Amino acid sequence: MFESLSDKLSGIFDKLTKRGALSEADVNEALREIRRALLEADVALDVVRSFTDKVRDRAIGAGVIKSVTPGQMVVKIVNDVLIETLGQEAQPIDLAAAPPVAIMMVGLQGAGKTTTTAKIAKRLKERHGKRTLMASLDVKRPAAQEQLAVLGRQVEVDTLPIVAGQTPVQIAKRAMEAARLQGFDVVLLDTAGRTHIDEPLMAEMAEIKTSAKPHEILLVADALTGQDAVNLASNFDEQVGLTGIVLTRMDGDGRGGAALSMRYVTGKPIKLIGVGEKMDALDEFSPTRIANRILGMGDIVALVEKAAAAIDAEQARKAAERMAKGKFDLQDLCDQLAQVEKIGGLGGIMGLLPGVGKMKDQIAASGFDDRMVKRQRAIILSMTPKERRNPDLLKASRKKRIAAGSGAKVEEVNKLLKQHRQMADLMKSFGTGKRGGMMGKAAQMMGLGPGMQMPSQEELQKLQEKLGVQQPKGPPGIPAAPPPDLLSKPSLPGLGGGLLSGLNPFGKKK
């Protein structure tokens, strides 16, 4: 839905969070970038402005500039303001009135009113057991009334019989009378599409409202709408007083800024979203979920945040360089294990990655858990720096000493060394440009076994882009030109394509 917007914001925050401390200029730069991203996402200019003002005020008020993890705070503030703007809680359609409860659908031409009317009727029937009557007041567009009748048959909801020559107001009256007489719970009034500056038609709409006294007046609007969203939403609201908004075509790849705009200018909740042409393709609007989506799929922002806060980009660069040369000693392994711990352990990382849910279970089953990360690190830490750089030094006596020092068994030391050797071989093969299948082996080494359900290559590639790590055009402090082989393997920030990539059989055949 909002992938593009989340991409943009993730990029901005990544850059923001890569720096140690934020100056006021940094905040302003980030806000300019947010402004641009929101504009490209079709958020109306005035809404963008008020949005960034709010973020700035709060960011400064919260003392972000002096805080330890300023990036994290800005992200949180943006997220908070986003959710506030979209509306804190999902609001369902309100039917708490004496039946028949009228619901009136209004909007521009081609917004999707008729389809949405039928979808809502189906939902009210199936989920709420409401007897619903639908009536099309669209006497303008050819075959509009027939369209609703056909949809009514499809979803098995009654439609008001078509009487040629009646005006929309007359049809509305007839619908309410019929519903009263026949004991319907809800009447859905589908009105003709109209341009919001078409005064006679807007007046007609007000007249329909007066006669049918709808309990809900829903603006149906296209999620692909651009800057005009504010004009149309505020005009409709002024003319009839909306009670809510339904956004259609949320299954498109539009960036959905209209959601933010319309909610902002009307203050009216977005109640439902249309996500397809089928009659059940209607979802509740969840502000938190959408805001999270705007900020990043699968909570990528949180990952970026944690990762960036914990990882020294310089160290990562060095590691990446070493690995590019095929070098990977025990110190490197130790560093990577430390980073895994800092980010919140394996579970933490996996939980943040989109589409890794299944893998998580397999990792749990393999026994390679956070405890093991800790133990392995302890083992390495019991070695001398020299030993870490040159594992070949580790003969039986040294192993015994290390085992004792770290409270582990010699077998565990051996196991670690074996794993490391395999990983180092793997790195060497990267260094010499071999590829394919290697990562699968790496996963096996870690005891994860083959055939895991993995996030797609594309997904991971995207993630890597989002994380902005090792991209040639990435932010400062990031290696400028990483070895192509490493680049092609999705990796986490600062992990240099090492351990975590090792957990993932990226080399799986495409």
Place this chain on the structure above:
Amino acid sequence: MSQEAEGKKRGMFSRLFGGGQSEPAPEAAPPAEEEGRSWWSRLSGGLSRTSQAITQGVADVFTKRKLDALTLEELEDVLLRADLGVGAATRITEAVGKARYERDIDPEEVREILAREVERALAPVAEPLVVDDSKKPFIILVVGVNGSGKTTTIAKLAAKWTGEGKSVVLAAGDTFRAAAVEQLKVWGARLGAEVVSGAEGADAAGLAFDAIKRAKEQGADILLMDTAGRLQNRAELMAELEKIVRVMKKAEAEAPHAVLLVLDATVGQNALQQVDVFERVAGVTGLVMTKLDGTARGGILVAIAETYGLPIHFIGVGESAEDLEPFAARDFARAIAGLDETSEAES
């Protein structure tokens, strides 16, 4: 320019700008009345809210001010509100600022410059749709996302061409949406154009094949093929569209002779993706922008023109069959800049 042509043109403009007024007949607005009024009063009286807002915005920015970085930024905002998008808005703002930086400049001049810059982007793509008489029938496929105005545009085109004495056949290729076939049939009956249709849910590609055969038998001049609305990110629906084109070629090797993508003026930046994907899948040859009778200015066409350079043939300015106008870069640009069509001619 003849009196009649002038009146007609103004009629289009008042519709384009002043959708707020009900429009009894296209030529109803008497130009004589407008003649005496000043440029400004017509501007404030006739322009849509958006244009007014733009005009006001520009005026606010430039009255008694030097053209500095801040004012340029505000000028960019003005363009952003018209859906030009960040890229095009920035480029045009830069062009306006070039060589005028730190100079005193009055609002009217800025509007002219603004209009000229927008026009510069649009002029190369303002091309009429040429119906090649040697192709019988000349086959036009109409595509676009849901509700963009495809069927209505087909009706408008059919009205135009039947009015010119051409025989037009319509193909009800939207076999998916409820009552879409009926919608086109109503138009066909109104306009006296034959409608080829199949059952609802029938294969659209098969229908396209039949329609071409039928139009050939009829010796029709033009075949207009409607299609179901589809979002461009729906792979299976785009594959279906590809198939429609493929099957059309089986009935007539050169078909379709034109592929029109219908864009709704209210659309934002997603229009770029729409153009991109529909072009690749269906080989779009030209664009039509509908619903310019509302407050949306359709500024995304500037970005589309810069990126894709596809011809823009027509604009839709209402729901009736006659509410179709050829795309005129200058008029469109001036609407975006908040100018009316005659002021430059006067100056």
